[in-house]
Amino acid sequence: MSYVLNDAADFADESADGFVAAHRDLVRRVRGGVARAAATPAGQVAVVIGGGSGHYPAFAGLVGPGLAHAAAMGNVFASPSAQQVHAVAKAVATDAGVLLTYGNYAGDALNFDQAQEQLRAEGIHCETVRVTDDIFSAGSDEREKRRGIAGDLAVFRVAGWAAEQGRSLDDVAALAARANERTRSIGVAFSGCTLPGADAPLFTVPEGQMAVGMGIHGEPGIETVPLPKASELAAMLVERLLAERPDGAADRVAVIVNGLGSVKSEELFVLYGSIAAGLEAAGLVIVDPEVGEYATSFEMAGVSLTLLWLDVELEKAWRAPAYTPAYRKGVIEVAIADATSEDAPSDDETITAATTEEAAAAGRVAASALSAIHAAIDSDVDELGRLDAVAGDGDHGIGMQRGVRAADAAAAAAVRAGAGAGTVLTRAGDAWADKAGGTSGALWGRGLRAIGERLGNAAAPDPRAVAEAIAAARDAVQAFGKAKPGDKTLVDALVPFAQTLVERVDAGVDLVTAWKDAAAAATTAARATADLLPQMGRARPHSQKSLGTPDPGAVSLALAVTAVAAALAEHDALEEKEN
Numbered sequence: 372m373s374y375v376l377n378d379a380a381d382f383a384d385e386s387a388d389g390f391v392a393a394h395r396d397l398v399r400r401v402r403g404g405v406a407r408a409a410a411t412p413a414g415q416v417a418v419v420i421g422g423g424s425g426h427y428p429a430f431a432g433l434v435g436p437g438l439a440h441a442a443a444m445g446n447v448f449a450s451p452s453a454q455q456v457h458a459v460a461k462a463v464a465t466d467a468g469v470l471l472t473y474g475n476y477a478g479d480a481l482n483f484d485q486a487q488e489q490l491r492a493e494g495i496h497c498e499t500v501r502v503t504d505d506i507f508s509a510g511s512d513e514r515e516k517r518r519g520i521a522g523d524l525a526v527f528r529v530a531g532w533a534a535e536q537g538r539s540l541d542d543v544a545a546l547a548a549r550a551n552e553r554t555r556s557i558g559v560a561f562s563g564c565t566l567p568g569a570d571a572p573l574f575t576v577p578e579g580q581m582a583v584g585m586g587i588h589g590e591p592g593i594e595t596v597p598l599p600k601a602s603e604l605a606a607m608l609v610e611r612l613l614a615e616r617p618d619g620a621a622d623r624v625a626v627i628v629n630g631l632g633s634v635k636s637e638e639l640f641v642l643y644g645s646i647a648a649g650l651e652a653a654g655l656v657i658v659d660p661e662v663g664e665y666a667t668s669f670e671m672a673g674v675s676l677t678l679l680w681l682d683v684e685l686e687k688a689w690r691a692p693a694y695t696p697a698y699r700k701g702v703i704e705v706a707i708a709d710a711t712s713e714d715a716p717s718d719d720e721t722i723t724a725a726t727t728e729e730a731a732a733a734g735r736v737a738a739s740a741l742s743a744i745h746a747a748i749d750s751d752v753d754e755l756g757r758l759d760a761v762a763g764d765g766d767h768g769i770g771m772q773r774g775v776r777a778a779d780a781a782a783a784a785a786v787r788a789g790a791g792a793g794t795v796l797t798r799a800g801d802a803w804a805d806k807a808g809g810t811s812g813a814l815w816g817r818g819l820r821a822i823g824e825r826l827g828n829a830a831a832p833d834p835r836a837v838a839e840a841i842a843a844a845r846d847a848v849q850a851f852g853k854a855k856p857g858d859k860t861l862v863d864a865l866v867p868f869a870q871t872l873v874e875r876v877d878a879g880v881d882l883v884t885a886w887k888d889a890a891a892a893a894t895t896a897a898r899a900t901a902d903l904l905p906q907m908g909r910a911r912p913h914s915q916k917s918l919g920t921p922d923p924g925a926v927s928l929a930l931a932v933t934a935v936a937a938a939l940a941e942h943d944a945l946e947e948k949e950n
């Protein structure tokens with residue numbers, strides 16, 4: 372658990388700020404993450420890494436010469452938002468382009484892909500290499516589905532080196548992909564971890580047991596066995612990895628023994644001694660081994676072993692010097708940056724006020740709906756986290772809270788500028804996606820933006836326009852996330868919500884009643900997701916575990932629309948009183 376904490380929702384940001392304050396000579400804060408203090412040299416590909424917070428030194432600690440140019444930093448265990456990735460990439464991009472490279476998780480893929488699309492649309496060359504080193508997260512016939520763990524370091528090192536050689540974007544991407552092809556990891560866990568501010572661990576491992584293949588967010592492994600001796604553990608790790616030796620691999624390997632958070636360096640060295648003996652007995656030559664913490668999971672007790680099967684070029688990259696806050700090797704010349712070089716660009720465009728009082732009043736109603744959602748999420752944030760912890764990564768409450776807080780603030784600012792509903796909602800959607808990150812953050816951002824774009828700012832929308840805007844949000848969310856009803860996602864609540872709203876409005880019912888009925892349908896549907904098996908997102912591999920528990924995203928959506936029903940009713944009652 373975390374002993375040093377202010378507000379859990381601010382933990383990731385405060386930690387990033389402190390990190391930058393401690394390493395001002397090497398890194399600067401940019402919107403969405405951190406970048407090298409020095410600008411990317413002209414003509415050099417920028418390597419942008421990233422992922423959720425809670426895995427230090429992944430990812431910010433790996434920014435610097437010989438490694439990444441910048442890291443997009445999401446909230447605790449949540450991917451950065453597309454806006455974050457985009458902003459971070461823009462801060463370091465040159466004409467040579469940007470390589471996005473990160474561990475393969477659903478939320479990260481969704482958000483990094485969206486950022487890539489946007490960067491390309493702006494004329495910035497951009498390629499992606501997802502790290503898929505965790506051999507227990509999917510079979511060898513589905514390697515593209517595997518997750519990324521400590522093998523991140525191997526791939527990032529190779530990408531960073533290739534970029535600094537002045538290679539083209541295609542070459543940097545090809546070499547990073549080759550490194551990923553030849554990187555394999557296996558992890559074991561002895562205990563779980565507790566997210567900052569949570570009152571219970573996100574996951575646990577029974578006392579005296581070891582979970583083989585457990586992921587860094589508690590994703591279940593392949594088996595739980597009694598805790599072995601270090602030498603037996605080393606033998607098991609070596610044996611499993613050697614069984615996946617890539618075709619045509621030579622005998623030289625880079626080795627990473629990674630501690631997950633609370634395994635001491637001395638323990639890691641005990642393990643490494645046996646691992647090295649095992650690898651050498653198998654005829655391998657170990658090149659520049661790394662023993663320490665490279666991808667952690669708060670106080671999780673666990674270790675992983677990574678092998679990067681080297682060829683001549685990969686070995687050059689692996690042995691090259693590097694100098695980052697958390698990873699230093701060889702000798703490298705680093706220009707000490709000006710301690711004041713901050714770079715936090717503001718993207719505040721001017722808000723245009725609505726043209727009529729009626730339209731501005733609709734903007735205020737939209738903002739009050741967001742305030743109502745904010746209050747509802749605030750009061751259920753722990754419960755949403757608990758639901759998500761059953762089969763996901765426990766961050767759904769925090770993620771929703773960060774998103775809705777930002778959305779509420781953006782909506783209030785738009786209202787102060789006299790904006791109509793369209794502007795209020797698109798601004799709120801962008802702020803939500805930006806601050807929440809994660810899968811649901813991106814989806815809520817898309818959904819709110821779709822509503823805002825559909826409603827526009829022209830006049831007070833009638834019930835039919837509202838129902839059509841909600842249907843547009845449903846379509847946008849489904850088009851983006853690709854989930855269908857029955858996949859156990861928020862779509863299971865959104866679809867009946869939109870459908871009931873359209874039907875009730877078509878039947879001539881007033882908006883407040885129609886919305887209330889639609890919210891009731893969403894609530895029933897969200898509860899019914901308890902009987903479903905998840906098909907999308909982080910919860911997918913936990914299918915069976917989540918039976919009996921409703922989908923957190925569906926529950927939060929139902930909560931949100933129910934809160935809006937109450938706000939609309941209150942607004943109507945007030946208006947009647949005034950008239």
Ligand SMILES: Nc1ncnc2c1ncn2[C@@H]1O[C@H](COP(=O)(O)OP(=O)(O)OP(=O)(O)O)[C@@H](O)[C@H]1O
Pocket residue numbers: 448449450476477478479759763764766767770808809810811812814852853854859860861862907908909910922923924925
């Ligand atoms: N493809 C999808 N389409 C629609 N909803 C989805 C999809 N994937 C996940 N979700 C919803 O997102 C919810 C989880 O949101 P959350 O923000 O906690 O993301 P996550 O899966 O933990 O990923 P990450 O932590 O990387 O962002 C799920 O309960 C589900 O309702």
